[in-house]
Amino acid sequence: MPIEIKVPTLGESVTTATVGKWLKQPGEAVKEDEPVVELETDKVSVEVPAPAAGRLENHAVKEGDEVEVGAVLATLEPGAAGTAPAAKAAAPAAKAEEAKPAAAPAAQAPAETDYDVVVIGAGPGGYVCAIRAAQLGFKVACVEQRATLGGTCLNVGCIPSKALLQSSENYHAAGHDFAAHGVVIDSVKLDLARMQARKADIVGANVKGVEYLFKKNGITWLKGHGKVEGTGRLSVDGKPVTAKHIVIASGSNSANLPGIEVDEKVIVTSTGALELSEVPKRLVVIGGGVIGLELGSVWGRLGADVTVVEFLDRLVPGTDNEVASQFQKLLVKQGFKMKLGHKVTKAEKTKKGVVLTVEPSAGGAAETLEADVVLVAVGRTAASKNMGLEEAGIALDKRGRVEVDAHYATSVPGIYAIGDVIAGPMLAHKAEEEGVALAELLAGQAGHVNYDAIPGVIYTWPEVASVGFTEEQLKEKGVAYKIGKFPFMANGRARALGMTDGFVKVLADKQTDRVLGVHIIGPCAGELIAEATMAIEFGASAEDIGRVCHAHPTLSEAVKEAALGADNRAINI
């Protein structure tokens, strides 16, 4: 007698769900409690299990359908024999194979492979590549050695740092800014343990989210350390695995300075700086780049006395000079101490903390700096060691990054690389775009990344965001340009927010008016830059931005006004 498989109770006040992926097909054998179909609601995602062993007879609904609690999803013939699960994705994978460029190297892979695509590393480059490849019909596995998916970004990078930046900003605002709004709080207390627990929860939800996405897309997580053996061959913790295409997405690690021994307690990298259980009285940050200034901001807002030691005579190299110098002034106003043009030559741990020896970069007398905690934030290096790359003949550049061509192919056929482990900005969204582009290229599509339209954001206060060329780069290239600038001081929304520091700067081609670069320092710069990125991607002119209706009062009006300013026709200044 057939049994109906129905939508189970999904929790209080949840009455409907969307049918996700069918995990079993009609005619297939199922075991008792084996998941048959995925259901999604805005609150939860659940797998509906088979109530008994048998053969699935039919699907009563299709993927994407809205279903009510109690509705019939499928019928099961208990005890009946069924077929083994179909060889997954054989057809689409073969299609993708046919569509591949003639020069694709899969022919050199073993004739029969375990997977079509195996990605090593489940950071934003790797996990996104795996999902896109699965969407395109490939049979995909992803090798990850961490206990959780999501890579540096979700575990010890973008997400935990932004969680602490938000919490510390709230703490600081409650103590310093609320009173101006007429909100008087007598005593603001810091509960660092709770702040850290909130951060951990946010990280946990994000990494679990990737695990769910892997299941949803039928991607196998091969847990362990991946090593490349050659075309079509790799190993995971020593066990052989074969794949038509291997993607190296192993990311990067914090760089260190010679002679400075990190213990992640008093001399920390960004990973240790995200985990401090006490606010250090004196924090020295070695390196005036994005990560150092973001984490310096976190601990500065929570009460640390922060000194930044930077080798160069400026902060955030690569950022538009005018923006960087305004940024430096605003950080100093917040209490940051800057030792630019200096280098740390020695770090000695004492009972009380660390004594650093600091010298002018250009040479000169050394001095000492005392700190309770030292954050070494001098950049990141490609994670290309101990994974068999050189042995397999994969060419690396002088900085240990995997060399790839315009289609992410390494020097060994069938092996590709993306993300932080190759050249280019070490940014999560750059890695993601490469992951998508590569999966599409492997499927014979025209995946590509526009490297002229990759935004960069510094999530300090105020935020700094930019896309396209800086003024200095345009000068160097000999491009004639015009500038439109608009200060947040003249923006109504910024005034209402009480956040008037900073400006928007639009650089446009002098002859054609095409937008070449946009640089923003100010509130929500990281959100505002999306419009500028879109403009650059679409080849818009400054006039195009100026003619778009922007809601009032919004910060985005400052972008419009700056664009109008490139033609000397800003209205509100």
Ligand SMILES: Cc1cc2nc3c(=O)[nH]c(=O)nc-3n(C[C@H](O)[C@H](O)[C@H](O)COP(=O)(O)OP(=O)(O)OC[C@H]3O[C@@H](n4cnc5c(N)ncnc54)[C@H](O)[C@@H]3O)c2cc1C
């Ligand atoms: C504190 C901090 C803050 C950051 N903030 C931002 C931000 O706000 N915005 C932004 O865009 N970027 C930010 N970044 C940079 C961002 O995290 C990286 O650019 C991004 O994670 C790179 O992605 P990826 O996929 O190339 O590599 P990763 O994210 O580094 O992932 C690589 C994964 O591969 C795994 N792996 C490596 N080798 C092997 C192996 N042999 N076998 C199995 N697994 C392996 C690693 O365990 C890791 O999980 C931040 C970084 C840090 C440290």
